[in-house]
Amino acid sequence: MKCQRCEKPATFHITELTGGKPVELHLCEDHAREYLTQAGNEPASAGSMAALLAQQMAKQLALGQTADELAELDQQVCPYCGITFYDFRHQGRLGCPYDYVFFEKELHPLLLNIHGELQHTGKRPTHPAELSRRHTELIRYRRQLQEAIQEEHYELASRLRDKIREIEEST
């Protein structure tokens, strides 16, 4: 298939969902970049370039996906913080550290795009990454605790409280 704007082969297949009805675009690399840069020119709600960049990049996630696939992806909810993929695409900000695990498949190409690398080589904290992961579980347990209390599942709430205390005290 040829690029819709020049004679080069179309290597980027973009599904634009912003106009109500999905519009499919088939572009070469240069025109895809141009299109995505322009598409990102709308003012970011957060008002920062970082958010703008993330928005642009998030749009690139739509490359090679059909409208149905993207719609399904948009509904995915992080079990820890409750953010949907749609929320992330629109705000350009993630909801919690676990999103990097939960949305790994979608985020890695994006990170590669932004940074050109996927392996951190800089400074490390003195505490192990495992401790950080354990602490992030608190986000999920606290949310579950709130729900348990609201639904009057007191036994569950009590078990969750113990779990939370255990992690907090493990520091």
Added chain:
Amino acid sequence: MDLVRELEQMTRSRGEWLKGSGPESDIVISSRIRLARNLASYPFMSRATEADRQRIQETLKEAILASPDASQCIYIDLEQLDLLDRQLLVERQLISRELAEGKGPRSVVIDRAERFSLMINEEDHLRMTAMASGLNLEEVWQRGNQWDDWIEQKVVYAFDEKLGFLTACPTNVGTGIRVSVMLHLPALVLTRQIEKIFRSLQKLDLAVRGLHGEGSQATGDFYQISNQATLGLSEQEIMKRLGDIIPVIIDYERKARELLVRENPQNLHDRISRAFGILRTAQTISSEETMHLLSSVRMGVHLGLIHEIGIPKVNELFLQTQPAHLQKIAGAELDSTDRDIERARFLRRCLNKEEGAESSQGPSSSG
């Protein structure tokens, strides 16, 4: 000392990053390093509840105030601060617009010398910035890194074996570092070479921004150059990449200044003298025009074309003629028309009083 008096005193000083000293300070205004960090056990800001924000703030405040440098710290609760004082901190680059305009529990810890600023509950839970006058990346890295070490002893950061420090925006993940250098490049603007330089910087994966960071316009010929990528390179490598390119830009700016002096000295001298003349005599003047004219004056001082004023004073005027500073100094809230009148009055008072006072001041490696 109470906060009101701290801010009062601050308004009348020029702060660390406008001291006008340090290596290459004729062209390099300041060097900054920012580290973004988050607590592992709380959602990022977009999903944090009011209670989460409160707890994040308390945890970080406690960790900061337990550090060896706690005695230098001023803790400022942004929810307790009125709009004008928040703007004042933005103008001094101690907090971001995002923090100033945000809602809910958020705060900043700064030191009296304004060499660091630790923002709590901004885009990330913690954003530590260290700054210094002139080109001094190593010094600001040491200071920022030290704060990072101190705080890390008290909290658990969100950190992943592969992706490094985890941040709310994927553009900051990894090191969470933003290394930036603010440059004054009037001759490159005047000789229309600036666009060309920016294009080549972008190819090197470096970002160019205006005076107030993200999304701001480049006023007064000030530009901030910073790294884009934060993952895959070490902090030292990121600093080196920027550190290698800055002297090249400094050299271009110096050459452009030399060219201006050589090609048309009368024209240049006239432009600079007129700028100084307007600043000393105007009856009403906008912030933009002031920045523009002060930029010419600043270059004029370095080229030895203006002797009546020194660089520290010029730097101070850049800051004190901005809206919040002007209103604090005037002691009244002023609308835009009255601000322009007050600004002109303030400039006349400062510049005519300064006559002959600071003539021996200022490094002049460029001229």
